[in-house]
Amino acid sequence: MPDLPIDAWYCWVGLAAASLAVAGVAVELPTRPAPDAAAAADTVDAVAAASYPTTAEHPVDASAVRLDPHRLSLRNAGGTTHATFGFGPVVPVAADSRLQRVATGDPPSSVFDSPVAFARAVEQARERTESRDATWRQAPARIRITRVHWEGTNVTLVDA
Template identity: 45%
Template sequence: MFDTTVESTYVWLGLAIVSAGILGFALRVPTAPPPDAKPVARTIDSVAASPHEATARHPVDARRIRIGAHRVGLRGPGGDAHASLAYGPVVRVAGGDGDRLRRVLRGVPPERAFGSETTFARVLDRTRTREPSWQPAPETLIVRRVTWGDANATLVGA
């Protein structure tokens, strides 16, 4: 009456394995939703679609950001979110681009930051062709559309 049958040992062992699997799955489920990349993409598109020079700022609620020529991605504790840009390509201004492009992003006219229109165009082309990578996300993303002669671009950065 008090002896354990062989079948019940296997049942308990199987139940323990299934319970451990369910617990492992439950612990892997994110506790927060992924950040929303669509509002960031809409802000970038609204500036890029402008026929005139324009500037916008958008708060970013994510830990990391990846800005490509035609796509933006946000990464947070709940996962990743991506959105396509309708008006591209855009130029990502990151830390390695030097101060000149960052100064233009923050409002300095390109003719004051660069020596010539061809230099400006060359820097834009070189920056556009860079492979996007995940960077720490700023609190506020700055988007600016600039034009100098034949060179025009939508700059995105912090």
């Protein structure tokens, strides 16, 4: 059986090519795990299922977030994960809106003139997020979830 001599040039070229292929695969492997969208959705569900007003925060290790009334997606260098809410729909709040002020702790009575105005703002936010596809946006360090009850309007606000 003929053996290849170790000093043959084509052996070294083949070994170099194989090494480059292995190095290329190793460089492309993610350096961190994908974010945990399921854990964040579980926190949202825990607040949404509460029968009393409550607030929770969930830290996220993501660079981007996509939120709609029924699901949450998180993305970072490690990949993208998705989770569906079991207790929904929730109301994603827009940045710098009056609903965001409520989601971050202001009582609805100090932000809105009446319970009717609050209910109208909630309905408009739901319609806005239902009528368009959710877009990716920069993720905050933590997601804030607030369950609010005010004069017949029971809603879960999600600030992400």
